[in-house]
Amino acid sequence: MTSSALRVRFAPSPTGYLHVGGARTALFNWLLARQCGGTFILRIEDTDQSRHVAGAEQKILDDLRWLGLQWDEGPEVGGDCGPYFQSQRLDLYRQHVQRLLEEGNAYYAWDTPQELEAMRAEARKGQGPAKYRRPDPLPTIAQGLAAQQEGRAVVVRFAMPPGDIVVQDHIRGEVRVPQEELEDFVILKSDGWPTYHLACVVDDERMGITLVCRGQDHLSNTPKHVGLQRALGFRTPEYAHLPLIFNMSGSKMGKRDKHTAVHEAVTLKMRNAGWTTASVAESAGVDVETAGRWFGDKKGGRKPEFQVLEMDALRRLADAAGAVLPEIDVHDFRASGYLPEGLSNFLNLLGWSAGDDREQMTRDEAVTAFSVERIIKSNAKFDREKLLALNTQWVAAVSSDRLLAAFRDWAQVSGSAMADLDDATAARVLELCRGFRTFRDVESKAGALFVTDDRLVYDPGAVRKVLEKGEGRGYTMLAAVLPLLESADPWSAAELEARVTRFCEEQGAKLGDVAQPLRVALTGGTVSPAIFETLELAGRPRTLARVRRCLQRKGG
């Protein structure tokens, strides 16, 4: 695997955003290609028309680039083995199917779903493997065509050749699958499109893929692919099957988690806030029936049908129910304010380690250190705390220019009010918030400074604790420092600090006795960057307006 002839690929299916598991697969492949001057190919596996999500491929490309995983061949960059969308290679697949058919390595089949189900049920009862029973004799091509003419749903199945199949895997070692386990799987669907197996094998051959590095969930497909390769006279590439990534709970990480989070919040609303299915429908912007199916009916024993709600509707519902959607896709982390450096570094460490105590690594270091031999065999859990910690390290490590650029991307992607800030102000905000973990922290720490005065919301707890407590001591302090602020000249952090410090000394007060009321007046809460710098950044007019407004609230 040190050859410059190494050709690897990442082959996502456009059914949604780029998932973190897929991102790690892409990263590992990319690393492998970069370290030996090989080629990293991106191929879109869009052979399932029904599950295709409009615009998904664009999102996947965008997030791959955000992660810094540019491909050498593929969509938008081209290459000698294109097109790189399987939907544009249908003729090629059909030619191969035809060949298999003519050589007797594949045959037409037109079993109904009921018949297939019956076959499986029977096989299960007989405690043998649930596999398709090959007809004997095989239908002829003419018979298959005739069935098609009659309007039956005809597929093509591959006639799995006899013999056990042994796969040499760089991570698992030798994996042997007995012949009895291998069935005659479908290679061409009745809609005339190839299945994943056929398309994947043909493309890996035609694109000259030398190493297939993918998730372990594909391990059991590999014998099928090897069988196909032999029948077609193809090479068998090398294989490396990656361990899987799970949630901390041990469950599979997926779209479902988002639904579960919202479902819990909605359940709570129904119990405590009088929500009904109708409120769910309204919040999500769907009809009541859909809302009902999504929510399910515990008493009626009807399980929730999460798939009926689109992501957009789910997001609306989440907002209404006050639920936070868990991050699952790369895009979620991007919108949550993680640095690609952090996410990528974390993903790199999931299922692989350098062998020493190094954890924080630049991309270049990872390229040098990475090796298939050091990939872990066991599945890993996705520990968000660890990711957060690593991201924090990266925030501190990255140059201020880089941080600013990443901040702008985040502000734009997340729709933050801070997207409009000019470079100098944005840079100043970043500087004042130093020590933050994600850009979302920056938002919650400094975001309030940039909303219009009338949209500033006061946290009741903060108001009580900082302003009202002790017979309105906080308000008193505010009123007392107001003149000092009004006459401050110049309006600078140093000048303001000098004035307030002197005031505190005279009053025998602690700095905090003034700083906290100022914070609440300025931001509505108890958290902000260092107070004097914050004042300076907010500027005189805004500061004075907010302090006065806060004082007025006291009366009202």
Add this chain to the structure above:
RNA sequence: GGCCCCAUCGUCUAGUGGUCUAGGACACCGGCUUUUCACGCCGGCAACGGGGGUUCGAGUCCCCCUGGGGUCACCA
């Protein structure tokens, strides 16, 4: 259930027969720093799933059990 894969702190992992009274990181707990929140610094707690072998010696090799996972589609 059949088949396949996996197994070190709560989590990610180091460990390739003796230097393992098992190392690091995150989380957690305690302390320091501090005008808030973070960041940072110091310290602490914490693991070889169980049973058999092999060997002078096993976290490291073999077997069984247990546990976890994947897969059994006209999805990829």
